[in-house]
Amino acid sequence: MSHLHAVIARAFPVAGVIIGGMFLWELVKAVFAIPDFKLPHTYAILGELFRRTGRGELWVAALGRNALVTGGEALVGFLIGGLAGFVIAAAFIHWPFAERGLLPYVVASQTVPILAIAPMVVVWLGTGWVSKAIIASYLTFFPVTINVLRGLRAVPPDALALMRSYGAAPGQVFFKLRLPTSVPYLFTALKISATASVVGAIIGELPVGSAAGLGVVIINAAQYYTFRPTNLWAAILVAALLGMVFYFLIVEVERLVVRGQQPIAPGDSA
Amino acid sequence: MPGAAPMIAVEHVSQRFGTGAVHTVALHDISLTISVGEFVSLIGPSGCGKSTLLRIMGDLIPPTEGAVHVNGKTPREARLARDYGIVFQSPVLYDWRTVRRNVELPLEVMGFPRHEWTARADRMLRLVGLEQFRAHYPWQLSGGMQQRVSIARALAFGPPILLMDEPFGALDELTRERMNQELLAIWAQTHNTVVFVTHSIPEAVFLSSRVVALTPRPGRIERIVEIDLPYPRTAATRASPRFFALVTQVRSALREA
Numbered sequence: 001m002s003h004l005h006a007v008i009a010r011a012f013p014v015a016g017v018i019i020g021g022m023f024l025w026e027l028v029k030a031v032f033a034i035p036d037f038k039l040p041h042t043y044a045i046l047g048e049l050f051r052r053t054g055r056g057e058l059w060v061a062a063l064g065r066n067a068l069v070t071g072g073e074a075l076v077g078f079l080i081g082g083l084a085g086f087v088i089a090a091a092f093i094h095w096p097f098a099e100r101g102l103l104p105y106v107v108a109s110q111t112v113p114i115l116a117i118a119p120m121v122v123v124w125l126g127t128g129w130v131s132k133a134i135i136a137s138y139l140t141f142f143p144v145t146i147n148v149l150r151g152l153r154a155v156p157p158d159a160l161a162l163m164r165s166y167g168a169a170p171g172q173v174f175f176k177l178r179l180p181t182s183v184p185y186l187f188t189a190l191k192i193s194a195t196a197s198v199v200g201a202i203i204g205e206l207p208v209g210s211a212a213g214l215g216v217v218i219i220n221a222a223q224y225y226t227f228r229p230t231n232l233w234a235a236i237l238v239a240a241l242l243g244m245v246f247y248f249l250i251v252e253v254e255r256l257v258v259r260g261q262q263p264i265a266p267g268d269s270a
Numbered sequence: 271m272p273g274a275a276p277m278i279a280v281e282h283v284s285q286r287f288g289t290g291a292v293h294t295v296a297l298h299d300i301s302l303t304i305s306v307g308e309f310v311s312l313i314g315p316s317g318c319g320k321s322t323l324l325r326i327m328g329d330l331i332p333p334t335e336g337a338v339h340v341n342g343k344t345p346r347e348a349r350l351a352r353d354y355g356i357v358f359q360s361p362v363l364y365d366w367r368t369v370r371r372n373v374e375l376p377l378e379v380m381g382f383p384r385h386e387w388t389a390r391a392d393r394m395l396r397l398v399g400l401e402q403f404r405a406h407y408p409w410q411l412s413g414g415m416q417q418r419v420s421i422a423r424a425l426a427f428g429p430p431i432l433l434m435d436e437p438f439g440a441l442d443e444l445t446r447e448r449m450n451q452e453l454l455a456i457w458a459q460t461h462n463t464v465v466f467v468t469h470s471i472p473e474a475v476f477l478s479s480r481v482v483a484l485t486p487r488p489g490r491i492e493r494i495v496e497i498d499l500p501y502p503r504t505a506a507t508r509a510s511p512r513f514f515a516l517v518t519q520v521r522s523a524l525r526e527a
Contacts, residue, residue: 156360156362159364164330164349165329165354172379180366183366260368261365
């Protein structure tokens with residue numbers, strides 16, 4: 001089966017679930033007589049995308065433009081966070097006392113509500129894209145650190161003994177053995193981080209003063225919710241799609257990186 | 271080889287794990303000499319210390335007491351001089367490397383010239399009969415084939431000594447017998463000094479020139495049986511009365527615990 005066929009074969013169940021979900025949505029709305037402002041019709045939300053804004057732009061285009069801004073911030077944050085997470089894990093492997101001392105604080109950093117930290121970051125770093133990227137990286141680095149730490153340690157003892165018998169230097173053991181062993185664990189973390197970075201970027205846009213991005217759209221749509229509820233739903237839909245695009249990008253990168261090696265089972269990649 | 275300096279000399283080696291009141295004596299006062307080009311098996315039940323002894327010889331564990339001399343050096347010097355090729359029970363091949371790149375691993379680590387890697391690896395793969403699989407990945411090979419790659423990797427840099435820790439333990443009986451035959455064929459060409467750990471008596475007798483029978487608690491040498499069967503050995507050897515007599519000798523030595 002060519003790769004295109006495989007993609008289409010996987011798209012079918014997804015399309016089926018979407019159509020089934022829309023059907024269920026309308027069914028619940030009808031059965032419980034839910035008013036439009038609580039749960040708009042699915043076609044109303046989709047129709048919202050093709051409404052023209054005051055400036056004559058299609059709403060879906062406006063959302064797309066903002067999604068690109070958010071996506072850019074998330075991508076930079078993802079790359080920074082991914083790199084930072086990896087470096088921290090590598091440092092912990094090399095200096096176990098650093099892990100013992102710092103890991104509790106690393107964990108604690110994630111339990112502080114991001115909604116409380118985001119305004120602080122914006123105050124420190126301004127309302128430009130930098131503060132958004134930093135917040136995105138903040139949510140990204142933790143899964144990477146934890147998973148890569150596990151992966152760097154998941155080396156069979158006999159493999160280490162073999163390297164020892166070759167007289168290998170510690171750097172050789174790290175780059176030739178530990179690092180490749182950690183790659184599957186890294187990708188697991190990156191899949192989590194892909195969506196987390198989008199969330200981080202959106203949260204970074206919520207504090208007052210940001211110019212563009214899905215977070216700004218969401219804040220405005222929430223403010224005027226009773227006036228036009230479908231706005232918020234449409235914005236949420238696009239935000240979800242952005243996260244999904246990120247996720248499937250990672251899946252494709254992984255597929256290219258592990259080309260030739262044992263095929264990933266269907267359940268693992270999506 | 272009478273008169274020649276031993277390749278491996280184990281002198282009054284003891285190994286204790288743990289300290290104080292709660293400790294295990296894995297090995298007690300082991301002394302053994304292995305000559306150049308010999309094939310020696312270490313055999314015994316679980317806990318007799320055979321794997322521990324192998325690892326001490328290979329400088330993977332330091333002995334609690336006693337000394338080991340390898341090729342005129344300490345085990346550490348021998349390890350840094352790349353005198354050891356090691357094969358474990360699990361092949362521990364790298365999933366992310368092809369078969370050929372796996373065999374090249376020691377050459378990379380040891381700093382062999384880059385232009386030699388492919389030639390050496392291919393030569394070793396030809397020796398173990400897997401050269402047409404050189405571009406495959408480990409997951410595509412059976413257990414026996416993976417172990418042959420592991421042997422090719424251990425020999426790639428031409429070490430004088432081969433240490434093997436139950437290399438065929440995870441394979442079925444038929445594959446194991448075939449691998450025994452192939453190992454002897456490889457050894458006939460490479461002339462390494464081989465120390466082979468196993469808990470299969472027929473395997474030990476079939477492969478070796480001497481069988482060292484160890485008994486546990488504490489681990490010590492019960493008896494060393496000279497195997498006077500001629501090389502090259504074949505399936506016919508396994509059926510000979512002398513083979514059966516030697517197997518019985520080893521078995522009775524192991525019973526005296």
